[in-house]
Amino acid sequence: MSICFVWKQLQPLVDEERKKGNIACIKYDKLVVKKPKDKNRGKRTRESSDSLNQEAQKKASKSKTPQSYTKKQTEKSTTNKLKQNQQKICLPQRLVPAGALDQNPPAKRSETFNIATLNTRTLRTQESLLELDKALENVKYDILSISEIRRVGEKITELNEYILYHKGETPGQRGVGFLIKMAMKNYIQELIGVSDRIVILNINLPRYKKPWTIIQTYAPTEQAPESESDAFYCTLSDIIKQYHNNFIIVMGDFNAQVGCREPGEELILGKYGYGKRSANGHRLIELLLQNNLTLLNTVFKKDLKTKWTWLSPDGKYKNEIDFVITNKPKFFNDTHIIKNLNFNTNHRMVRCRLKKYPTKRSRDKIKNKMTVEQHREKIDLSLIDNLKEILNSNRSAIEKYDLMIKQLSRLRKGNITKEVKFSEKTMELLKERNALIKDKSKTQEN
Structure with missing residues (x-):
């Protein structure tokens, strides 16, 4: 016997039970009947004494509403609740056969793209990659950009749930790449490996008129020579200028402390800075000013105690050195830090939420101040005669x-x-x- 045939047979029984005042529904191929809850059940009937009557009279005198009104109100509330429960049971969330329940209701779709960055310290071995895969099971992400992969060569590998791309030149050092979910595979335009410190992902996200250029970086540390740091920021600035017509995201480990906003930096930094500015921080600020970019870590208000992204090996110092930068800050809902990621690294993941439905520009309201008579004066009367x-x-x-x-x-x-x-x-x-x-x-x- 098919399930639909069983449901058709049980449906009249459901209607009869509901007329009696019971709660009835069909679960799989069985009829389930429940009696409505009685609020007066369980109350003990006691003999009325003088003291009890006096207390009841005092309570009745204090209350403004009479007892008859409260009884009617409780009866109405119970009937409304019964109707709501019946509607919840009867009405399916989408179109199904008559008298059937939706066994697979549609899941809620997310309204944002989750783009994150993380310094993994190393992904050289297959075991470390499996460890990262296990740590990301309960983390929502669509694109994860990675610093310090430490894998030599440039390669794209397709796994079950994601695509791994990496670029590395020196063995056991540096290396950057991306983890891209398989659901985003059809949107990928190209992957470009510039060096073992910079890689580029061009992707056509739906509902956006222009493509997005996501640049993952791993900047030199404060102890590196100045020539190396200057060369890194020069190449990064040239790449940003090359893709200035696209929507841009620059993210990764910058090894720089930006600190709080200073006068003249209102367009590139928000109100919520953290820490003190370092030498690499000054270089990063110059990059933002030259290319009209915004640091998203400072835009959204967060607890200062949880803003750090790097912990020193001895556990004494905490700094914010991993950032997300963009030229379209209005397209983002939030930028926050994933605190408890079960992975062997002294960095914390920074994740931003990009809107799936971009905000439209508000049109300027055109107010016509001229009256009808003024418009008529402008129009030549001879023109009307000619028409x-x-x-x-x-x-x-x-x-x-x-x-x-x-x-x-x-x-x-x-x-x-x-x-x-x-x-x-x-x-x-x-x-x-x-x-x-x-x-x-x-x-x-x-």
Whole structure:
């Protein structure tokens, strides 16, 4: 017997039980009947004494509403709850056969793309990759950019749930890459490995007119030579200028402390900075100012105690050195830190939430201050007469249409001539000049 046939047989029994006042529903192939809860059940009936009656009278005198009204109100509330429970049981969330329940209701879709960055310290071995996979089971992410992968060469590997891309040059050092969920595979445009410190992902996210360029970086430390740091920021600035027409995200381990906002930095930093500014922090600020970028870590208000992203090996120092930067901060809902990631690293994951539905620009409200009479004064009366003549003529519809367009083209802004009014003094001067011109012409004739 099919399930639909069983449901059709049990449906009349469900209706009968509901008429009796019971709660009835079909669960799989069985009828489930429950009696409504009685609020008065369980109360003990006791003999009324004088003391109890006196207390009840005091309570009744204090209360403003009579007992009859409260009883009616409780009866109404119980009936409303029964109706709500019946509606919850009866009505499915989407279209199903008559009398059937939806066994697989649709899941809620997320309204954001989760893009994150993490310094893993190493992903050189397959065991460390499996450890990261296990740690990310309960973490929502669509794209994860990684620093210090420490895998030599440039390679793309497709696994069950994600795509791994990495770029490395020196064995056992540096290396950057991406972990991209398989659901985003069709949106990938290209993956570019610039060096073992910079990689690029160009991706066409749905509902966005322009592609997104995600740049993962691993900057030199404060102890590195200045020439190495300057060369890194020069190449990064050139890449940002190359993709300036796209929506850009620059993220990763910058090994820089930005600190709080200073005067003149309102467009690139938010109110919520953390720590003190270092030498690499000054370089990063110059990069933001040159390319009109915004540091998202400082835009959204968070607890200062939880903003750190790096812990020193001895556990004494905590700094914020992992950042997310963009040229479109309005497209992001939040930027926060994943605190309890079960992975062997002294860095914490930084995750930003990109809106799936980009915000539209608000159109400027055009207020027409001119009245109807002022508009009529602008329109030439002769034009209206010409249009009437064209409509009343014996020409074809196409000829009338062409002639009317020619006439109406006179109403364009470029063709409207504004009336110039002269003052009385200028009019007198014009008359005097005209008289002088006439006198000169008479003398020349004589």
